[in-house]
Amino acid sequence: LCRGGLAERLCRLQNRERSAISFWRHQCISDDKIPSDKSGVLIVKILEIFEECTIQVAICQQLEQSPATLSPEDAVINAEEPILKVLFTRETAAHLKSRPQDVIHIYPPWQKLLLQNADVPVIMNTYFSQKVLLSEHSEARERTYGLTKMLIRKNIISLAQTFRLDDLDDKLHQESSDNQVPHALQTPNKGDSKHHASALSAVNDSLLEMVERQGAVGWREVQVRVVIQRVYCLPAREGYRSHTQGNKPLCATPVANSDPPNVRLCLLVQDAYGMFSEVQLQSLSSTDDIEQYCRRWEGKSCCLAGMKILQRTTRGRSLGLFSLIDSLWPPVVPVKVPGQSQDSEMMTTNLPPPSFCYILTVQSGEIHVEVDEEEQISNLYQPPAVHDLKEILRIDGCNKRCSFWAQVLYRRLQSKQGVPVDQREMLLFVTDSTLQNAVHGIPKVVAVSVTASCVLSVEIIEALSAGSRLVFFKDALWGNGRIICVERTVLLLQKPLLCSAAGADLSELTGPVRLDELDSTTQASSVCALRGTVVGVNESTAFSWPTCNRCGNGKLELCPQDRELLYCIQCSEVVTTPVLKMQLEVFLRCPSRAQSTVKVKVWHEISVALFVLLTVLLFLQTYEVQSVLGKEVGLLNCYVHSVTSHPNCVALEEIVLL
Amino acid sequence: STLPAVAEELLREIKKAFQETSQVPDDLLLGLKFIFGPSAVPALDLVDQRSVTRVRAPSGRILYQVLGSSGKLYTCYSSCHFCTCPAFGFSVLQKSESLLCKHILAVYLSQAMGACQELAVSEEQLTNILLAEEEEEG
Numbered sequence: 009l010c011r012g013g014l015a016e017r018l019c020r021l022q023n024r025e026r027s028a029i030s031f032w033r034h035q036c037i038s039d040d041k042i043p044s045d046k047s048g049v050l051i052v053k054i055l056e057i058f059e060e061c062t063i064q065v066a067i068c069q070q071l072e073q074s075p076a077t078l079s080p081e082d083a084v085i086n087a088e089e090p091i092l093k094v095l096f097t098r099e100t101a102a103h104l105k106s107r108p109q110d111v112i113h114i115y116p117p118w119q120k121l122l123l124q125n126a127d128v129p130v131i132m133n134t135y136f137s138q139k140v141l142l143s144e145h146s147e148a149r150e151r152t153y154g155l156t157k158m159l160i161r162k163n164i165i166s167l168a169q170t171f172r173l174d175d176l177d178d179k180l181h182q183e184s185s186d187n188q189v190p191h192a193l194q195t196p197n198k199g200d201s202k203h204h205a206s207a208l209s210a211v212n213d214s215l216l217e218m219v220e221r222q223g224a225v226g227w228r229e230v231q232v233r234v235v236i237q238r239v240y241c242l243p244a245r246e247g248y249r250s251h252t253q254g255n256k257p258l259c260a261t262p263v264a265n266s267d268p269p270n271v272r273l274c275l276l277v278q279d280a281y282g283m284f285s286e287v288q289l290q291s292l293s294s295t296d297d298i299e300q301y302c303r304r305w306e307g308k309s310c311c312l313a314g315m316k317i318l319q320r321t322t323r324g325r326s327l328g329l330f331s332l333i334d335s336l337w338p339p340v341v342p343v344k345v346p347g348q349s350q351d352s353e354m355m356t357t358n359l360p361p362p363s364f365c366y367i368l369t370v371q372s373g374e375i376h377v378e379v380d381e382e383e384q385i386s387n388l389y390q391p392p393a394v395h396d397l398k399e400i401l402r403i404d405g406c407n408k409r410c411s412f413w414a415q416v417l418y419r420r421l422q423s424k425q426g427v428p429v430d431q432r433e434m435l436l437f438v439t440d441s442t443l444q445n446a447v448h449g450i451p452k453v454v455a456v457s458v459t460a461s462c463v464l465s466v467e468i469i470e471a472l473s474a475g476s477r478l479v480f481f482k483d484a485l486w487g488n489g490r491i492i493c494v495e496r497t498v499l500l501l502q503k504p505l506l507c508s509a510a511g512a513d514l515s516e517l518t519g520p521v522r523l524d525e526l527d528s529t530t531q532a533s534s535v536c537a538l539r540g541t542v543v544g545v546n547e548s549t550a551f552s553w554p555t556c557n558r559c560g561n562g563k564l565e566l567c568p569q570d571r572e573l574l575y576c577i578q579c580s581e582v583v584t585t586p587v588l589k590m591q592l593e594v595f596l597r598c599p600s601r602a603q604s605t606v607k608v609k610v611w612h613e614i615s616v617a618l619f620v621l622l623t624v625l626l627f628l629q630t631y632e633v634q635s636v637l638g639k640e641v642g643l644l645n646c647y648v649h650s651v652t653s654h655p656n657c658v659a660l661e662e663i664v665l666l
Numbered sequence: 667s668t669l670p671a672v673a674e675e676l677l678r679e680i681k682k683a684f685q686e687t688s689q690v691p692d693d694l695l696l697g698l699k700f701i702f703g704p705s706a707v708p709a710l711d712l713v714d715q716r717s718v719t720r721v722r723a724p725s726g727r728i729l730y731q732v733l734g735s736s737g738k739l740y741t742c743y744s745s746c747h748f749c750t751c752p753a754f755g756f757s758v759l760q761k762s763e764s765l766l767c768k769h770i771l772a773v774y775l776s777q778a779m780g781a782c783q784e785l786a787v788s789e790e791q792l793t794n795i796l797l798a799e800e801e802e803e804g
Contacts, residue, residue: 018696065668119697122675
């Protein structure tokens with residue numbers, strides 16, 4: 009320690025104090041009575057105790073005289089008596105073992121400190137303190153107390169609360185953000201004033217730079233020039249999240265509410281360095297516009313400004329997004345390499361595929377996306393590579409994006425209670441000329457699963473329920489032998505403007521559509537054609553019911569006004585000409601799958617061939633099973649419900665193709 | 667909480683007394699001992715040895731560097747109570763046993779008594795000081 013310094017002085021003072029304390033304590037014990045010298049003694053009654061760091065803080069009431077002279081009735085808390093905050097060191101507190109209601113005598117030298125802006129004075133240097141026991145009763149109580157430990161609340165002190173030693177700041181120091189060290193890069197908040205195009209800084213060509221400048225001065229004015237590779241809609245509820253399970257194809261959970269679907273228009277953009285970003289724009293009210301946006305915007309350049317980072321996602325967390333990015337990799341033209349001066353030989357296409365991607369969104373209010381629609385398509389744009397279905401079935405690998413034209417033959421909705429039609433998952437059975445004309449070994453029809461996360465426009469939904477249509481599937485996902493439409497897949501009716509058709513045969517189908525015949529390889533959830541002989545009839549399954557001729561609703565009710573008429577709730581109208589539907593399960597023996605029991609649910613409306621006879625018979629309820637047996641049934645188109653091996657049975661349902 | 671207000675008032679009194687008399691009276695020193703316990707004497711020693719430097723960058727950003735007894739340089743922040751010394755991590759952060767470590771107390775005392783050394787550095791140098799701490803710990 010420095011000679012003559014403050015530390016040396018305190019050391020000396022401290023030593024003196026310590027000996028005084030131990031001397032005083034010794035004296036108290038040996039005398040065994042309250043020292044008579046009353047001057048300067050502070051008499052307090054403890055009301056509340058808590059701890060801060062190692063200091064014990066006792067909220068006390070100062071008593072005028074020793075309570076030993078008061079009768080118990082007088083020893084009631086008098087609101088007039090002043091309140092003090094008495095501090096004790098850990099060692100003193102351990103010695104005293106005080107509890108609320110205890111009376112403590114504090115002998116000098118103690119110190120009183122008056123705080124600014126606080127009414128309660130603080131008493132420090134309370135080493136010479138002694139607890140006063142009021143009666144023998146309390147002595148006994150004291151002994152028991154000594155055995156039990158009292159729990160004392162401990163206040164944790166915030167580190168943000170610093171000490172201001174200047175007199176100029178009269179106010180008590182404030183916690184947290186006000187005390188922050190001014191950030192060198194921040195400018196005083198000018199408020200969120202609308203900034204005009206003229207205030208925008210020069211256009212940048214790096215997304216990464218824009219992202220890194222977020223929060224710094226002028227970041228709102230940074231503009232980045234990018235190419236729009238894809239335009240699609242995402243369901244707003246899930247946005248960028250995707251449920252991924254390893255390498256299995258994605259299947260997001262459907263949004264199960266009856267509100268109109270909330271979809272956001274999104275762009276997948278790429279900058280001059282080859283970096284991708286997904287930009288989420290405004291919500292679309294009607295999903296009709298998606299085809300327009302695709303046609304007008306894909307392939308064009310645009311300027312982004314004032315974007316907000318929603319998320320930085322990685323390959324592992326967004327398999328769907330990255331499968332789309334992979335389909336656009338490597339870039340078709342050389343891209344810039346960050347950090348190098350941009351000589352032409354420095355640009356490259358030989359880069360590893362991206363492992364991360366920023367998801368951006370617009371700041372509330374203005375949309376800063378200026379698409380140059382008049383301009384030419386950018387060189388960097390990679391239109392979807394169109395293949396025919398035969399080629400797609402041969403693709404190796406998983407989670408690959410593919411685009412194709414196909415004729416939709418049959419649509420099957422996966423029924424889920426309470427989910428509106430346009431949000432339900434569905435199975436589309438499609439084909440094209442390459443499959444129809446294919447040789448043995450290649451299926452004639454392929455099932456395409458459409459999950460609820462794939463946003464379908466109203467136009468598409470109507471087209472799918474109406475008639476057989478040629479639909480363009482853009483960026484569907486292929487994996488595990490299945491084609492599925494997930495988020496970022498777009499179904500279009502019109503041919504996209506620019507398409508690299510790698511030898512795809514887009515011609516219409518010639519001749520009637522043929523399905524694969526039922527055989528030993530037929531699986532559930534597929535479609536097939538069959539022929540066979542009726543070997544049995546499941547009479548218990550025969551029934552008929554009226555359906556609404558407008559919407560096909562099978563659950564008609566009796567009209568409340570006139571109980572002779574039928575009423576359709578879905579149409580909210582009386583049904584004057586109901587369509588009678590009848591169904592029956594027949595057992596067939598099919599030579600193509602001779603060992604299985606083939607059970608087919610046949611419908612009245614459709615299967616005129618077989619059913620004409622049965623209809624009449626059932627209606628009259630005079631039929632005999634015998635007359636039906638042995639009848640030949642030829643080429644029914646069916647949907648396979650299930651295929652079981654024990655018992656060896658195939659359950660099908662007759663369908664009509666679109 | 668009570669203790670910070672008490673500590674602050676005590677330091678203000680020390681500053682006022684020092685400004686008026688160029689001296690710190692005994693009772694205030696003992697008050698330091700009472701409140702800050704074992705940190706008090708070492709902190710005063712650091713002040714005696716003029717171990718505290720206030721480092722200032724052109725932007726106005728400040729930090730403090732304290733030369734410890736072992737010869738090691740510790741960094742204390744000005745905007746909150748933080749010090750890079752192990753005692754801070756243990757007594758203050760982990761155990762909540764002390765308000766400050768001896769280095770932060772030395773900073774306050776040096777401020778109160780005008781005993782800080784002054785050092786002006788560039789923005790980059792200040793950043794490097796902060797980053798150097800990170801690398802050492804990591």
